[in-house]
Amino acid sequence: GQQLNQSPQSMFIQEGEDVSMNCTSSSIFNTWLWYKQEPGEGPVLLIALYKAGELTSNGRLTAQFGITRKDSFLNISASIPSDVGIYFCAVSGGSNYKLTFGKGTLLTVNP
């Protein structure tokens, strides 16, 4: 099946630092999605990217859809303690509703 390689697996940062994480695939996808899962909760959609090269922001979060359509990046600026959680990338293969998720990046922010 489709596989997404998400890195890093985990990050430990100080409050105020910027964060970057990425997701790559050997296949081309038309949509890239980023979700955040807080402890004890289900994942929540942060950003959806629909067009190669697209750069989209949501507050301190910025995500980019790679030109090759095989990767995506998520940046968090000026991290705060509530950014703690697992960040998942996900892709949609097309008109069906099935999503494939990466294994996640666990983010810890030290105040």
Place this chain on the structure above:
Amino acid sequence: NAGVTQTPKFQVLKTGQSMTLQCAQDMNHEYMSWYRQDPGMGLRLIHYSVGAGITDQGEVPNGYNVSRSTTEDFPLRLLSAAPSQTSVYFCASNRSVYEQYFGPGTRLTVT
């Protein structure tokens, strides 16, 4: 709207027992799905449904059954629980092809 609700939040089963995880949504979404989340494995699709009366298998369907008699409900049945089914289970429904909303999860332990 309550969104996607799941019951129970926690469950402990003995090997060989059966049980049903409940999932309901009040957003009139046609597409619903079940995932399991294991450490380091991300979210893996168990079963999904594109509408009442229609279900299909995902990536890891063995040991699980589903049915979809109404738009609102999508229960997941474990026929004979095994320790390998210890996991966190998430139900989700889609507003669109890309926007997936998750429930709060059921934490299942099989001893």
